[in-house]
Amino acid sequence: MRYGLVGSSGRMGHEIKEVFSAHELVLEVDESGIFRRGEPNVFVDFSNRSVLATTLQLCSQYGAGLVIGTTALAEEDMKAIKELSNHVPVVQSYNFSTGINILKILLRESASLFEGMDVEIIETHHNKKKDVPSGTAIILKEALGREVPVHSLRIGGVPGDHTIFFANEGEVLQISHHAISRRVFAIGALRAAEFCVSAKNGFYSFEEVLRWTQKR
Numbered sequence: 001m002r003y004g005l006v007g008s009s010g011r012m013g014h015e016i017k018e019v020f021s022a023h024e025l026v027l028e029v030d031e032s033g034i035f036r037r038g039e040p041n042v043f044v045d046f047s048n049r050s051v052l053a054t055t056l057q058l059c060s061q062y063g064a065g066l067v068i069g070t071t072a073l074a075e076e077d078m079k080a081i082k083e084l085s086n087h088v089p090v091v092q093s094y095n096f097s098t099g100i101n102i103l104k105i106l107l108r109e110s111a112s113l114f115e116g117m118d119v120e121i122i123e124t125h126h127n128k129k130k131d132v133p134s135g136t137a138i139i140l141k142e143a144l145g146r147e148v149p150v151h152s153l154r155i156g157g158v159p160g161d162h163t164i165f166f167a168n169e170g171e172v173l174q175i176s177h178h179a180i181s182r183r184v185f186a187i188g189a190l191r192a193a194e195f196c197v198s199a200k201n202g203f204y205s206f207e208e209v210l211r212w213t214q215k216r
């Protein structure tokens with residue numbers, strides 16, 4: 001697979017290059033500019049919403065699919081990404097770990113059981129993370145289908161921890177996810193890129209990629 005990497009000099013960019021080592025990196029984008037060595041058939045974007053227009057233009061120019069993990073996207077950004085998905089396959093997720101996506105499914109399917117309980121989220125990330133709350137906390141709230149207080153810690157080099165607390169008068173249920181390293185997100189992005197190169201045009205979640213992976 002020939003891939004382009006937007007955010008190539010970043011924390012995730014470095015992880016992606018390691019996990020994608022069996023594939024050919026032919027185009028890189030970071031704050032220093034665009035560096036082309038070939039024609040990608042898929043782009044991976046872990047950067048910042050400020051470079052999204054460039055990402056979308058490059059995908060259109062090369063007719064290449066897109067795997068985008070960048071968080072803190074605005075509504076108009078998602079609209080533009082969905083427009084691109086009419087022309088190429090797009091996988092978008094605020095969290096490319098298997099565990100968080102399983103948790104999303106469990107929360108969505110059991111949300112009614114938590115009615116009447118207090119629910120709050122604590123998310124902890126490294127002290128260089130620019131956005132708050134995490135994109136993962138946002139998607140967990142969406143899975144629960146209700147507004148939930150989120151408490152954010154930005155400390156040390158934590159790759160990404162999320163705990164959901166459910167409480168009533170007599171008990172507390174805690175469900176936690178701990179990312180051991182950023183490697184988990186890069187592995188998920190690789191699965192998504194492999195999905196993209198053979199998928200029909202369209203907008204896909206990482207859950208759909210996981211189900212596709214299971215069927216292989």
Ligand SMILES: NC(=O)c1ccc[n+]([C@@H]2O[C@H](COP(=O)([O-])OP(=O)(O)OC[C@H]3O[C@@H](n4cnc5c(N)ncnc54)[C@H](O)[C@@H]3O)[C@@H](O)[C@H]2O)c1
Nearest residue numbers: 007009010011012030031046047048051069071094095096
């Ligand atoms: N979806 C997931 O699973 C997942 C996992 C980890 C991180 N993320 C998200 O990925 C993004 C990047 O995280 P990170 O820790 O790698 O960040 P980082 O700050 O280490 O890297 C950002 C990269 O984007 C580039 N960049 C930023 N602004 C740019 C611009 N205007 N023009 C060109 N290049 C630009 C930087 O040069 C750098 O290469 C964040 O939004 C983060 O929340 C998502």
Ligand SMILES: O=C(O)C1=N[C@H](C(=O)O)CCC1
Nearest residue numbers: 071094129134135136159160
């Ligand atoms: O390191 C980050 O930044 C992460 N961002 C995503 C989020 O905002 O949820 C995923 C976890 C790591």
